[in-house]
Amino acid sequence: MFLIFALITLLGALSVAFQKNLVVAGLCMVITFFGVAGLYLLLANPVAAALQIIVYSGAIVVLLLFVIMLLSAHEEEDAQSVHSVQRWGSVAAALALAAGVVKVVLSSGFLRGAASGPAPANMNLERVGTALFAEHLVAFEAVGLLLLAAMIGAVTLVKKDL
Amino acid sequence: MQPTMCATASILHGSLQGYVLVALLLFVIGLFIVLSRRSVLIQFMGVELMLNAANVALLAFARHWNGDVQGTVFYLFIIAVAACEAAVGLALVVGLFRHRQTTDSDRADALKL
Known part of the structure; x- marks a missing residue:
């Protein structure tokens, strides 16, 4: 799976x-x-x-x-010029990073040693909610403010004449 | 030879190594999209993929840390910030299109309007 x-x-x-x-x-x-x-x-x-x-x-x-x-x-037309430096540079960078990532993960003793012991219980909404409102109440309110600020900001950016 | 085969099998069946590998590869693909494509909207999709890769790694580590609940709580906050970022980022794209009639990041290379 x-x-x-x-x-x-x-x-x-x-x-x-x-x-x-x-x-x-x-x-x-x-x-x-x-x-x-x-x-x-x-x-x-x-x-x-x-x-x-x-x-x-x-x-x-x-x-x-x-x-x-x-x-x-x-429906916008494609760019006229193709930057071959950008294309092949990004391909090379991505391939190099991917190879490095695979090598690091496969050779990492810490990750291999982290064999899970007894499987922990399923996460459920009750545990998340308890932790959220018991320990992170201030952060929760701050996220609410952040969402409000993002909403107002998005409306201000898009609106033509405020 | 035997430990290598064993490690490969455990990755294929979803050990911590496997999840971290998938997360990092997803991040690399997202980075590749941002670097290689020039439509701002596709670059935005690449940023979202990178954010998702970080989430996969976070929840995989939380699971292997005895199923700690703090990981999921933090994931909730990350997703809220991601929603904000999506709203503001797409508003910026719309604003760019208003001024330039393009979503190509190459044609929006001047610093003034």
Whole structure:
């Protein structure tokens, strides 16, 4: 199961990278987010999986698709010049980073030694809510303020004449 | 030879190593998208993928830290900040399009309007 969800995630992300059409790339993002939600389920964390589907594949991708449609950005013509330096430089950087990452993770004694003992219980909403409101109440209120500020900021940025 | 085969099998069945590997590869793909594509919207998607990669690593470590609940609480805060970032970032893209009639980051290279 882990392999399936990991492949869904990585192939979805790769198809975003090589997709010409913006709308299709947005839909590939949904596939990737569902793969990540599956990974969270395998980590025995259904709360995070539900949040992932609601916030990412729900809200953020829909917002993104709205903006793509609003700007008709998928009908915009391609750039005239192709920067070969940018293209091959990014390919080389990504390949080098990926190789380094694989080598580091495979040779890491700490990660290999972290064999899970007895499997911990599933995460449930009750535990999360208790920890959230008992220990992180101030941060919770601050996040509420941050959301308000972001909302006002977005409206101010987009509105033509305030 | 035997330990290598054993490690590969445990990665394929979802050990901590496997999750960290997937998270880092997802991050590299996101970085590749940001570097190689020129539409601002696609670059935004790459940023979201990188944020997701960090979340995968966070929750994998939280799970292997005896299923600590603090990881999920922190994930909640990260997702709230990500929503803010999406709203403001897309508003910036719309503003850029108002002024320049483009979402190509190469055609928006002047510092003044």
